[in-house]
Amino acid sequence: MDRIAVVGAGTMGHGIAHVCAAAGCAVRLYDAMPGGAAAGLAKIQNNLDKGVARGKVTQEDRDATLSRIAVAHTIGDLADGADLIVEAVPESLALKHEVFLALEAAAPPGAVLASNTSSISIGSIAAPLADPGRVIGAHFFNPVHLMPLLEIVVAAATRPDVVSALTAFGAKIGKETIVVRDVAGFATSRLGVCLGMEAIRMVEQGVASPEDIDKAMVLGYRHPVGPLRLTDMVGLDVRMAIGRHLAKELGNPAFEPPELMQRMVAEGKLGAKAGHGFYVWPS
Template sequence: MDQNRVVVIGAGTMGHGIAQVAASAGLQVALHDVSSDRIEAGLAAVERNLTKGVEKGKVQPQDRAQTLSRLTAAPDLSMAEGCGLVVEAVPEDIGLKNALFARLDEIIDADAILASNTSSLSIASIAEGTKHPQRVIGMHFFNPVHIMSLLEVVKTDRTTPDVLERTLDYGRRFGKEPIVVVDSPGFASSRLGLVLGLEAMRMFEQGVASAEDIDKAMTLGYRHPMGPLRLTDLVGLDVRLAIAEHLHRELGSEAFLPPQILRDYVDSGRLGKKSGRGFYDWP
């Protein structure tokens, strides 16, 4: 097993971001998705991010070139064999994750770590399809991955101390500040952040203030780097709706009941930045 080899499953916004920070840390990274087009789109997004970093003076040209040289496409899951860490960043579907983890469990070494980037699903439930649940753990990154410093590491009652410590070490190598959270609905970040986001939506729905002014209340009044509605647009309204519905079921709290405006926007295709329109209009 090579601790310096990482495989990322899912080449979307979170997946390619995770691949970027791992490659920037000097690790060899393979990026996998269900089609070669998606993989290539993910790799192209990493290249654009790094190019912007060079243009802004935040990334050295040689670092950009070296990072890209460490990134490869993984058209087949068999490329995970012998790696030290697999990070899953596929859609928030427990059945999909169960099936994926069961397949990976048969491919990777017994000591390798299987991590999920889920923001709300139970890590223990994701591990149910594996023969080695003790090496399954949560690694919840934040968008945009190459900028946000927090990493939420989620342990279950079966996660071994060795797996936890190695996961924390990977997180630090990726340039993140990890926190440790016990496996529970919404963990720490989603449970806290979603309450704020949903209340901001209700305020907007009730005409309390514009989206811009609601966001300014938090950025200027509480020094949040980004307002809750703009953040919702970046995360994706469909993603936030799915998480809210999940936490409402799991916790039974009305605080997580999705407001009607969120359902209406998702039904009409207003998903945020990725669709060009959410609570804001995006170019």
């Protein structure tokens, strides 16, 4: 897979375009918002410049990476000749259906269509397509150029050759891959959100302070970040929505947002982006 197309140039899309171009692929980037793809490209340039300043990226690699990324102005322009198209538009099934139907109409028949969704079932995204066998989950992590994992999500209809092609592509772009069945929360969100919800229940029950609960996991289990700090970083509102979705889909009350979380969201204590969550975050 050498010709990659990315739909949606926001937080995830620009990062996905960055790592694909850095690995030598020709990349096209499209965003429905006017100026969105150019803004994504500017963020990639900024991250590469930081890499050069820190001695992690050479000036030649920076220039070569940027030269491989082109902005596409239509879906047709984006999909033309692509081997792999990665969708990174907001988390809405209706929107993903709209995008995948447009991609199916525009892409070469052999192109793999991947979604970066963090919680929606890949099978449900692929359902309205004539060929759901070419659809797969390519779940990257934020920031994409620094996080080493690619979670590959395989729906019942996904063809085995599509799984092996994406696994090989993951290695090519320098990511470690895991292959997970298309069950709500996949492997990452299911374990991560469960831990986060239990940590919040522990604060609620006065087991320990947020700082000490996080310290327990950082020093006792070698987690790089504690579950409460991570919840602040992701956003309490975002995690609460994922928790509710998983509680319903998996039939497991452990994912239900604790009362403390619901109260904090209602009070606007959404975490880092709001300046206040379990921690105070300087602006």
